[in-house]
Amino acid sequence: MKIMVSACLLGQRCKYNGGDNFSERVAAFTRGHEVIAVCPEVAGGLPVPRPPCENVGGVVRNVTGESRDREFREGAAKCLTLAKAHAIDLAVLQSRSPSCGVKQIYDGTFSGRLIDGAGVFASLLMENGFRVLDAEEIDEIR
Numbered sequence: 001m002k003i004m005v006s007a008c009l010l011g012q013r014c015k016y017n018g019g020d021n022f023s024e025r026v027a028a029f030t031r032g033h034e035v036i037a038v039c040p041e042v043a044g045g046l047p048v049p050r051p052p053c054e055n056v057g058g059v060v061r062n063v064t065g066e067s068r069d070r071e072f073r074e075g076a077a078k079c080l081t082l083a084k085a086h087a088i089d090l091a092v093l094q095s096r097s098p099s100c101g102v103k104q105i106y107d108g109t110f111s112g113r114l115i116d117g118a119g120v121f122a123s124l125l126m127e128n129g130f131r132v133l134d135a136e137e138i139d140e141i142r
Helices: 024-030 069-086 120-127 135-141
Strands: 002-006 034-038 053-056 059-062 090-093 104-106 114-116 132-134
Touching (some): 024 090, 053 104, 090 135
Parallel strands (some): 002 034, 002 090, 090 132
């Protein structure tokens, strides 16, 4: 199986704060499969570290109010092209991320509140017919 995975889940230090979201569950799930690691935010040209971003009224902005929508959308488009080129079977993405959140994202107030919705990249994958799982759903399909 070909699985696209949020790079931070595999230990790549690409989070906004320079860290990662390494998940042993995701790493174990992907063993023995072809893995394509992506970070749409870095693919869109954003540095590591960078100010945190959230979807604010349909536009991705950082905590200081600057629009980073173009970078998020360009990175998502690049990663979608990669998903198509590899004909992935599944994407496992980081929970709550403004790029990769599948079921929930932060509400745009930078207060830690969550709302139902998907990040820019997760939405693009789903709109293009790809199967997408939140990292926290891994145990449900094992």
